[in-house]
Amino acid sequence: MLRLPKICIVSPLSLAEAARLLAEAGPEGAAFAGGTDLVPKLKRRQLRPRTLVDLSRVKGFSGVKRRGDRVVIGAGTRIEDLLESPVLASLTALREAAACVATPQIRSSATVGGNLALDTRCSFYDQSGSWREASGFCLKTDQEAPCRAAVGSERCFAVASGDLQPALIALGANVRIVGLAGEREAALESIYQDTGARFLRLAPGELIAAVELDLSPRLSTYRKLRRRGSFDFAALGVAVSLQMKGGVVSACRIVLGALASSPIIADEAAALMAGGKPTLERVSAAASAAVRRARPVANADFPAAYRRRMAGVFVARALRELTGLA
Amino acid sequence: MTRRYKYIGRSLRKIDALAKATGRAKYTDDLSLPGMLHGRLLRSPHAYAEIIAIDISRASKLAGVRAIITGDDLPARYGIIPSSQDESALAIGRVRYVGEPVAAVAADDEETAARALELIDVSYRLLTPCLGIEEAAQEPPGPDGRLHKAIAYEFGEKPGSAPALERTDLFFYEGNTHLALEEHAALAVWKDGKLTLRCSSQTPFHLRQIVAKIFAMPEEKVRVIVPSLGGGFGGKLDPFSHDICAAELARRTGRPVKFALAREEVFYCHRGRHPSLMRIRSAWAKDGRILDLDFEACLDGGAYGSFGIVCTYYHGALQPTTYRLPHYGFRAARFSTNKPPCGPKRGHGIPQPRCALEVHIDKAAEQLGINPVDLRLKNLTTPDSITVNMLRIGSNGLRECVEKVAKASDFRRRYGRLPHGRGLGFALGSYLSGAGVPIYWNEGPHSRIRIEATAGGVLTLYSGATDIGQGSDTVVVTVAAEVLGISPQRIRLVAADTELTPLDLGSYSSRVTYMAGNAAKQAAENLKAEVSRLAGPRLSFEAALRIALEKTKTLEAWGSYTPPKKFGTFKGSGVGVSPAYSFSACVASVRCDCETGFVRVEKIHFAHDIGRALNRACVLGQIEGGIHMGLGEALCEEQVFHSSGLHRKPSLLDYKVPGLFEMPELDIHLVESNDPGGPFGAKEVGQGPLIPIIPAVANAIYDAVGVRIDSTPFTPEKVLEALDAKARGGSGRLGPDRFPEVLFPEPIRVRQDA
Numbered sequence A: 001m002l003r004l005p006k007i008c009i010v011s012p013l014s015l016a017e018a019a020r021l022l023a024e025a026g027p028e029g030a031a032f033a034g035g036t037d038l039v040p041k042l043k044r045r046q047l048r049p050r051t052l053v054d055l056s057r058v059k060g061f062s063g064v065k066r067r068g069d070r071v072v073i074g075a076g077t078r079i080e081d082l083l084e085s086p087v088l089a090s091l092t093a094l095r096e097a098a099a100c101v102a103t104p105q106i107r108s109s110a111t112v113g114g115n116l117a118l119d120t121r122c123s124f125y126d127q128s129g130s131w132r133e134a135s136g137f138c139l140k141t142d143q144e145a146p147c148r149a150a151v152g153s154e155r156c157f158a159v160a161s162g163d164l165q166p167a168l169i170a171l172g173a174n175v176r177i178v179g180l181a182g183e184r185e186a187a188l189e190s191i192y193q194d195t196g197a198r199f200l201r202l203a204p205g206e207l208i209a210a211v212e213l214d215l216s217p218r219l220s221t222y223r224k225l226r227r228r229g230s231f232d233f234a235a236l237g238v239a240v241s242l243q244m245k246g247g248v249v250s251a252c253r254i255v256l257g258a259l260a261s262s263p264i265i266a267d268e269a270a271a272l273m274a275g276g277k278p279t280l281e282r283v284s285a286a287a288s289a290a291v292r293r294a295r296p297v298a299n300a301d302f303p304a305a306y307r308r309r310m311a312g313v314f315v316a317r318a319l320r321e322l323t324g325l326a
Numbered sequence B: 001m002t003r004r005y006k007y008i009g010r011s012l013r014k015i016d017a018l019a020k021a022t023g024r025a026k027y028t029d030d031l032s033l034p035g036m037l038h039g040r041l042l043r044s045p046h047a048y049a050e051i052i053a054i055d056i057s058r059a060s061k062l063a064g065v066r067a068i069i070t071g072d073d074l075p076a077r078y079g080i081i082p083s084s085q086d087e088s089a090l091a092i093g094r095v096r097y098v099g100e101p102v103a104a105v106a107a108d109d110e111e112t113a114a115r116a117l118e119l120i121d122v123s124y125r126l127l128t129p130c131l132g133i134e135e136a137a138q139e140p141p142g143p144d145g146r147l148h149k150a151i152a153y154e155f156g157e158k159p160g161s162a163p164a165l166e167r168t169d170l171f172f173y174e175g176n177t178h179l180a181l182e183e184h185a186a187l188a189v190w191k192d193g194k195l196t197l198r199c200s201s202q203t204p205f206h207l208r209q210i211v212a213k214i215f216a217m218p219e220e221k222v223r224v225i226v227p228s229l230g231g232g233f234g235g236k237l238d239p240f241s242h243d244i245c246a247a248e249l250a251r252r253t254g255r256p257v258k259f260a261l262a263r264e265e266v267f268y269c270h271r272g273r274h275p276s277l278m279r280i281r282s283a284w285a286k287d288g289r290i291l292d293l294d295f296e297a298c299l300d301g302g303a304y305g306s307f308g309i310v311c312t313y314y315h316g317a318l319q320p321t322t323y324r325l326p327h328y329g330f331r332a333a334r335f336s337t338n339k340p341p342c343g344p345k346r347g348h349g350i351p352q353p354r355c356a357l358e359v360h361i362d363k364a365a366e367q368l369g370i371n372p373v374d375l376r377l378k379n380l381t382t383p384d385s386i387t388v389n390m391l392r393i394g395s396n397g398l399r400e401c402v403e404k405v406a407k408a409s410d411f412r413r414r415y416g417r418l419p420h421g422r423g424l425g426f427a428l429g430s431y432l433s434g435a436g437v438p439i440y441w442n443e444g445p446h447s448r449i450r451i452e453a454t455a456g457g458v459l460t461l462y463s464g465a466t467d468i469g470q471g472s473d474t475v476v477v478t479v480a481a482e483v484l485g486i487s488p489q490r491i492r493l494v495a496a497d498t499e500l501t502p503l504d505l506g507s508y509s510s511r512v513t514y515m516a517g518n519a520a521k522q523a524a525e526n527l528k529a530e531v532s533r534l535a536g537p538r539l540s541f542e543a544a545l546r547i548a549l550e551k552t553k554t555l556e557a558w559g560s561y562t563p564p565k566k567f568g569t570f571k572g573s574g575v576g577v578s579p580a581y582s583f584s585a586c587v588a589s590v591r592c593d594c595e596t597g598f599v600r601v602e603k604i605h606f607a608h609d610i611g612r613a614l615n616r617a618c619v620l621g622q623i624e625g626g627i628h629m630g631l632g633e634a635l636c637e638e639q640v641f642h643s644s645g646l647h648r649k650p651s652l653l654d655y656k657v658p659g660l661f662e663m664p665e666l667d668i669h670l671v672e673s674n675d676p677g678g679p680f681g682a683k684e685v686g687q688g689p690l691i692p693i694i695p696a697v698a699n700a701i702y703d704a705v706g707v708r709i710d711s712t713p714f715t716p717e718k719v720l721e722a723l724d725a726k727a728r729g730g731s732g733r734l735g736p737d738r739f740p741e742v743l744f745p746e747p748i749r750v751r752q753d754a
Helices: A015-028 A038-043 A079-084 A092-099 A112-116 A129-135 A164-170 A267-273 A280-293 A304-323 B017-021 B110-118 B133-138 B204-214 B241-253 B263-269 B308-317 B351-368 B372-377 B398-409 B472-484 B512-535 B541-552 B616-635 B693-705 B716-727
Strands: A008-010 A029-032 A051-054 A064-067 A070-074 A174-179 A182-187 A207-214 A219-225 A236-245 A248-257 B037-043 B049-055 B065-070 B101-107 B121-126 B147-156 B165-173 B185-191 B194-199 B222-225 B257-260 B276-284 B290-300 B327-335 B422-432 B447-454 B458-463 B491-495 B555-561 B581-592 B599-609 B665-671 B748-750
Touching (some): A079 A112, A092 A164, A092 A236, A164 A236, A248 A280, B037 B263, B065 B110, B147 B308, B165 B351, B185 B241, B308 B351, B398 B581, B398 B665, B422 B693, B512 B541, B512 B555
Parallel strands (some): A029 A051
Antiparallel strands (some): A070 A207
């Protein structure tokens, strides 16, 4: 059996204090909320932080609150609680994405913020220390080492596979970030960058405090490719949101998850849908455009070519479902 | 079902159910002893390499490290099969797979032991690993060659009539592993020249014998105890490095030493399903009778022998238990490769050939224009018959199994007529109720049971059988209770302790219900007879027992089971022999998504000839578990490796075992053929039900979308690739297209009249 290492846990009462503690700890520190991704990584010694900044006692860190036509979701909100919240009932993509995170047990502990900041995954990285030693260490943690998944690559291709990421980006969410310099707000997509070793654009000490999004009526859906009906991380996640006015698609957003180190906003695909009547031809063109943006490497379950092809199938199915095409 | 029994046939709660459900049951890793040290194994990072030197000096200096051993400290060679003594507790000279143990450490705590491993310096000279059947078959033969075992047989006579159809098919069955919930663990105490080993073993008596040999000590100086055990499926039959290293480290330090493996290490222990490349040729009469069957297989054995030789024989043993074959050729070769050793997994060597055969027959049925169910019915074996390979079949409810699932699924009307994307597949299978010939040949009983009655009427049953979760403890107690006419709760049980319990060969080959069950029945009958001799015949057992105990204070009775002698006399005729065979038939109903290739198994109709269900709930539980495991092998599980020899997915997350969502609706029928030799007529159910699941799913995929996936598992990416090929005008078959050239020996010819 794998055991946890000895580790120091500090439990701040405010986010500002948490930010200070995290900044102080630097690379030796890690934020600890639901722990569902972190604890296995600690057991495998994938990460070796000396200090965990426990966020469970931070006030006002969790909960879903309506503010007029907007909703604020505390980053410490348990994913399972998203499914219970009547305020979020109209945000189908978010509910669907939340419902297919891992397992009920994990969702009851895992948090929204943890899913948004989920460490990027790779079949050469998410292994034990001795496995990685046998395989040779890689770019994800060691700048001198080669990428094992895409041989010859200059950068790490580890995959951003949090299910909530594409769903919330498709729904146009913003995030509130607390750091040493105080609080700032940003579009969710702006905190990601497409390099697996440093996929979050957050300054030292910065933490996601909350997610905010508007409740204006729109259609949305999330579809997840995984081998089993539960437990598995996404090998592909497709989130689509759109608004219809008078039989015409007035706005559309298509986001692909789990294909790259950050969620992919498939603008070209969305543009093919927006401004016109939905037709099967448009759907098929949009699906093809989405496939063109998908360039996965073989570092997750399923062959890369299969995941790429499924991006088209899933986008088409999502668009057909939302626009009522058979 | 008969009502003349009080307990037999009912769904009684397992005797250990409450303890397990409430967490009171203690597994090996739950145990802790005063002064106990923690052991860890250093494992090879290379698939094939020479060990140049091992330097333990840095690790030895680490505070808290109590002992470190390497291969030279445990030079004895061993193996579970007498003819495959090729393992050592720690690698000597060479490592042969990634994960092979190289050194072992005992330290005050696990963290220190783990740090010590990092301080052991091993220098290797890398060799080129061999990772597959094709590569292995190309290497030159000889003592350093890759061929581990090759066998060839020819049974019966070729019929004179010309066949209406002949066909040849290839099939590849991928390796997969057991995935028992409990990771292996061992706790050794060495005191006053005596070793006590508590460990997760399915075969405590074999382990005692092997450990005694390794340490050159008499068997009575070794005591093996199996605490609660969380699933075996064949993965805990072999003696393992951690068992032997725990013993040696306990001997050196004079303190208890415990090893508790991590999940990843269990993937390296393996002993799971052999990858197998198979070729089948058959000849058929126009009316659908099989005239000839020829079966060849190449098995990928991994680095060591384990049960591999037996598995190789099993590849050809049970095809004839379901079909009457006038002539049957069988050749198989097992190769050594640089991967964790393969061995026995639920079904042993039988699921692979059965899968290839049932898919092959499905293809023949289409060509002959005969419904797959009817084609099988024309060729089924019958009760009380002798197979072409000299196996004696007694009770045989196969025909009833076939008819039951055909009727329940409305197979004859719906097969081939469902809308595109939906399909039905049929397959059947058969398994042994215990191997009729022991691994270590001797003429003694395979199971013995002792029942003791002591003051106050306390009844204690001593059973050497290991309950690995299958419910064997419940079975022996229920059988004895039925005979004595008392509640099973009246009987205390002492089990799986080589010092306290009489010998039982172990929990493998689905032998325990049949053999230990018979021994328990006989012991209870003997006790009953003795009690009534002492107290007079007309009293109830409880009343008579009181009187008898007043006279004698203690009473004991023994029971044993020895299987009947085998029928065949040729070399290798001991494999496949069993006192009784179980039979199963299955119809899988699937839905395929043609855009994604996903296969959803929606319903399984299943019928199993159990002889008699001793505990209905336990029997259904075994069938459901077998179906679940079979679906894993069919749809998603694979033990696969990088070109370096590194396991691709040694974790519960990445190794895809089906979850609850993958379980279909089940429609299970029990056929009770009442085996004349089984305890109350019972036969096996632990392994057989897995076997027909895989080909039934394969055949259903073909019925649904017209593609043949001739290699397991039937993943979405494979189905889609086959659909693409078919759309481009291809055959829609995805599978191997070559069978290596193998120099099989001259076949041993066996004719029934001989």
